[in-house]
Amino acid sequence: MFKNIITLFIILITLFVTACKKNLAEINRNPNAVEDPQPDYLLTAAEKTAADNYWGADNNFNSSLLLIQHWAKIQYTEPDRYIFSNSSFTSLWNTGYAQVITNLNTIIRFPDEKANKNYKAVATILRSWTFQLLTDAYGAIPYKESGKIKETLTPVYDSQKEVYFGLLDELKTAADALDPAAGSISGDVLFGGSLDGWKKFARALRLRIALRIADREPEKAREVISEVTASLSLLIAGNGEAARLVYDKPPLQNPMAAWFSTRDDYRVGKTIIDKLYALNDPRLAVFADKPADLSVTNYVGVPSGLTNSDANNLGFSKTSKPDSVFFRSDANPAMILSYPEVLFNLAEAAARGLYNGNAADLYKQAVTASLQQYQIADNTVISTYLNQPAVAYNPANYKKSIGEQKWIALYGQGLEAFAEWRRLDYPQLAPGASGVLDGKIPVRFIYPGTEQSLNGANYKAAVAAQGTDNLLTKLWFDVN
Incomplete structure (x- = not known):
């Protein structure tokens, strides 16, 4: 008798777990999804x-x-x-x-x-x-x-x-x-x-x-x-x-275009700008813009890993954004x-x-x-x-x-x-x-x-x- 009760209990647990999986799959179904997707x-x-x-x-x-x-x-x-x-x-x-x-x-x-x-x-x-x-x-x-x-x-x-x-x-x-x-x-x-x-x-x-x-x-x-x-x-x-x-x-x-239409968080990294300068790499003008401040005539990258204050002190207009082509x-x-x-x-x-x-x-x-x-x-x-x-x-x-x-x-x-x-x-x-x-x-x-x-x-x-x-x-x- 005891063995039969245990067996019945195991069967019920198995059915419960199976039902839970099925119900969870149904719960996770997106109600806005198309019923017959193509x-x-x-x-x-x-x-x-x-x-x-x-x-x-x-x-x-x-x-x-x-x-x-x-x-x-x-x-x-x-x-x-x-x-x-x-x-x-x-x-x-x-x-x-x-x-x-x-x-x-x-x-x-x-x-x-x-x-x-x-x-x-x-x-x-x-x-x-x-x-x-x-x-x-x-x-x-x-x-x-x-x-x-x-x-x-x-x-x-x-x-x-x-x-x-x-x-x-x-x-x-x-x-x-x-x-x-x-x-x-x-x-x-x-x-x-x-x-x-x-x-x-x-x-x-x-x-x-x-x-x-x-x-x-x-x-x-x-x-x-x-x-x-x-x-x-x-x-x-x-x-x-x-x-x-x-x-x-x-x-x-x-x-990228969507982000930069409302935000101004990023600049080209100093690491890659320095490398491109060192190699006289013509891709520099494609990868970066010159700073908005016209008194700055070179491309200026921002060092990686600065604190907020150190980064801000470099000046938004004195550092190079990615070239505008990246936002088109x-x-x-x-x-x-x-x-x-x-x-x-x-x-x-x-x-x-x-x-x-x-x-x-x-x-x-x-x-x-x-x-x-x-x-x-x-x-x-x-x-x-x-x-x-x-x-x-x-x-x-x-x-x-x-x-x-x-x-x-x-x-x-x-x-x-x-x-x-x-x-x-x-x-x-x-x-x-x-x-x-x-x-x-x-x-x-x-x-x-x-x-x-x-x-x-x-x-x-x-x-x-x-x-x-x-x-x-x-x-x-x-x-x-």
Whole structure:
């Protein structure tokens, strides 16, 4: 009798938990959401939300752009001094999971008659990029169980190695699945429905991730690089083929433009202005404006990590804002993956012996493509720049040559520049002047505080395996 009561109790508890999950899934349903969502609308929303999340304030110019010293703060300087909390980095996580990945998973799960396999492949590629941003920033993340609310409300965290390996496989499968015969896609504001564009983006992402793992898993990196370079015509092959969202029509408003229309918090960092001056770099005039005070004739950057009073004392009109082109919706796309980056990645793969190419020549092509990306097309100017000893490729220290020029080329792409700086260890940046981390620069984002309360057991397991959840814990890919 007692055993029967226990058995009945267990059954009732199981039914109760199952019902709770179902009810919670219903409670979390957005009452304003469309009951019969269409794949083209979901795709547009996911692309726009993902690009804005990448390009906007929280994950870019109020965090990662400050950490890698492209920009600095002229007021409200706490983020520039590394004063962050577990509520500082919620946007990348919450928007990435709750909006972008959720919309993309919906497309992927549609029946074939509602979304052809090209929609599903494109959704997988864009989702892979989102997961890549998440693991680059935080490390271990929910990946395999992510978005499966009907199966679990507390997804397990996968290690960064597992995530990168999973993404490499997903991207390959998705790129191979793209087939013009399967039907067209609509609502694509990144590539205008071009399946070739998505194939090239997927392969370029695989190349990027292969180099993320190269210091840890060189043979896996070699295998992937061999696959993506088997036909270079299937990689991004020009500035016009870059993965980017062009804010050229409503409601595609550039988040940088929106911010600067009402705020005046940021200036170009002294670190990058000094470097561009030292290299006689023609991109300086594209990256920065001269100060509003006409008595100041040079570009003036703001040092990283100043106190509010020290920053204010420099003078709003005596320091350089980012060039006004960055605030024009039609002229400043959210750059997701550029042609110069592809060339730098090929150059590094060759330098590491993972690709049979000429590293020095690919490096020159990468720098040239970056100059051309910013409308610097004069061959004499480009040649003069490349022939400087400080710019010339150094095979004895490829990480320095590629790292410094890639850092310049990734101007404005805070999250990607932050990842590459940690991986290549160049340029060698000095910590913020009044930073609070004992002379160190953050090397990761902190998990959102809600993870501790809503997914506590899995959060604790991830932290135990990865290291303390603070700004200075190096991630798996960050070897040196």
